[in-house]
Amino acid sequence: MRMRKKKHLDSRLDACRSLLCEKPQEPVLSSVLHFGKESPLHLEIGCGKGGFACGMAEKHPDICFYAMERIPNVITNAVEKAIAEEEKRPTDNLRFIIGNAETLLEWFAPHSIDMLYLNFSDPWPKERHAKRRLTHRRFLSLYFEILNPRGEIILKTDNVNLFAFTLEELEALHITPSVVTHDLHHSPYAADNVMTEYERNFSEKGFPIHLVRFSSPLCQ
Numbered sequence: 735m736r737m738r739k740k741k742h743l744d745s746r747l748d749a750c751r752s753l754l755c756e757k758p759q760e761p762v763l764s765s766v767l768h769f770g771k772e773s774p775l776h777l778e779i780g781c782g783k784g785g786f787a788c789g790m791a792e793k794h795p796d797i798c799f800y801a802m803e804r805i806p807n808v809i810t811n812a813v814e815k816a817i818a819e820e821e822k823r824p825t826d827n828l829r830f831i832i833g834n835a836e837t838l839l840e841w842f843a844p845h846s847i848d849m850l851y852l853n854f855s856d857p858w859p860k861e862r863h864a865k866r867r868l869t870h871r872r873f874l875s876l877y878f879e880i881l882n883p884r885g886e887i888i889l890k891t892d893n894v895n896l897f898a899f900t901l902e903e904l905e906a907l908h909i910t911p912s913v914v915t916h917d918l919h920h921s922p923y924a925a926d927n928v929m930t931e932y933e934r935n936f937s938e939k940g941f942p943i944h945l946v947r948f949s950s951p952l953c954q
């Protein structure tokens with residue numbers, strides 16, 4: 735049974751090759767490698783079903799987007815969705831990466847990324863799992879290596895504990911956020927917001943959405 739499942743996933747992945755990136759021999763320096771043009775590079779980590787990445791790529795044709803996800807089955811759904819949308823509009827500014835955020839330095843050169851998005855990252859509520867949270871300082875330090883010194887990171891979440899943890903991590907690193915809101919959808923930042931699948935789900939259930947935006951310590 736497991737073999738058949740794997741075979742099925744392999745053939746689906748094969749059909750997604752046009753939008754899936756192979757790990758480069760040298761970390762990516764600019765958008766030229768995968769997009770063939772010089773543009774700002776934005777990266778989403780933990781893209782899930784890909785609604786945010788597809789929506790942002792459509793809204794911002796002058797920006798090139800990478801969407802990273804560690805679970806092959808999940809990202810396959812995202813890429814299939816992007817390919818289906820390709821019939822309506824080209825996806826020449828969106829590529830997907832199957833990978834864990836822990837491997838970011840193998841993918842991206844220092845200061846290559848202009849904007850990084852963490853959308854509804856897994857909260858890992860148990861204290862002994864704190865190091866797995868994508869806003870733990872061990873991940874933040876990876877992001878700051880690949881982030882352009884003028885670049886920024888945005889976290890959106892419904893989870894108050896993950897949000898509080900993130901603000902504590904930033905304070906410990908002497909980073910002052912440029913934006914903090916506890917109710918994104920009723921804030922001035924709502925106008926530019928592209929919703930993710932989790933965001934739609936949680937906000938329909940009445941949960942407020944929290945957002946923090948911050949830059950690298952090099953810029954503080």
Ligand SMILES: C[S@@+](CC[C@H](N)C(=O)[O-])C[C@H]1O[C@@H](n2cnc3c(N)ncnc32)[C@H](O)[C@@H]1O
Nearest residue numbers: 780781782803804834835853854856930931932
């Ligand atoms: C709660 S889901 C949110 C999905 C999507 N961002 C949304 O808002 O609808 C979190 C996603 O992040 C992925 N993820 C968690 N840790 C990751 C890591 N270290 N590297 C890459 N992806 C990760 C999970 O597999 C999962 O698909």
